[in-house]
Amino acid sequence: MVRGIKAYQGIVSKPVLHFDFLNEHCLKKYHNIHEPVVVFGIYDLSIINKHKGIIILRWCGNDARIQKNNLHLLLNHSNVVNVTPLPKVKKYLNNHGLKCHLIKFMDYIEVKPLQLGNKVYSYLNKYKPEYHGSNLVKKINSKYDGEKMNLKEGSCFNRTPEKMIINFKEMKSDEILRRIKSFGIDTLGVSVRGYTGKLNINKIYSASKIQNELLLHKYRANKTGEFLLLYDGKLLVKTIDGIIKLNKYD
Secondary structure (H helix, E strand, C coil): EECCECCEEECCCHHHHHHHHHHHHHECCCCCCCEEEEEEEECCCCCHHHHHEEEECCCCCCHHHHHHHHHHHHHHCCCCEECCCCCHHHHHHCCCCCCCECCHHHHCCCCEEEEEEEEEECCCCCCCCCCCHHHHHHHHCCCCCCCCCCCCCCEEEEEEHHHHECCCCCCCCCHHHHHHHHCCCCCCCEEEEEECCCCCCCEEEEEEEEECCCHHHHHHCCCCCCCEHHHCCEEEEECCCCCEEEEEEE
């Protein structure tokens, strides 16, 4: 379960029982106070004083906020290991003096937007919308073709596959950048057509327009869709009416 520690038993707190963590990670129900145990969802700290062996606390998110005033109780327990697959939770615990390991569980599945028909649904926590999913909603709401989402009432917007594709040989710079901005988040991105560079590019998440007159003049005769320059991990690509810089891509 955790590198260097073999755990074969676990405890799942009531607020996260529906995730069925024990079956997902092939763990037995808690039965031995001396063997390592994994606790999913830290909503009850009583196990800290009862268990004699190693305790792996798998923080889920909202539990860290709920235990804000009790986190200091964990500081002096050498048998406690804090872990989470969520970078924000790790940072939150670190800021409160707790060492927390950022790990990816073997069966952990990241919650990603789900496409159903011409809509996309994104998970939001009803009670903590500012924590789960809000960044996704705000980025999508910044500019896209469809009905804006409401953080309190849910999260869906119209999306068709063709709007998530850019074509260097058919679109001008502004249209390319508009689509990248609309879907430029880590779990979406836009697919690429009309690119003739040697480096493989599958998705683009962030880009900007080149305004430098010297660069525009230097590459004015290059073919549309051609890879021009690579520097600091950024790519310059020729468009119909100029040059754009790919800031984030894979």
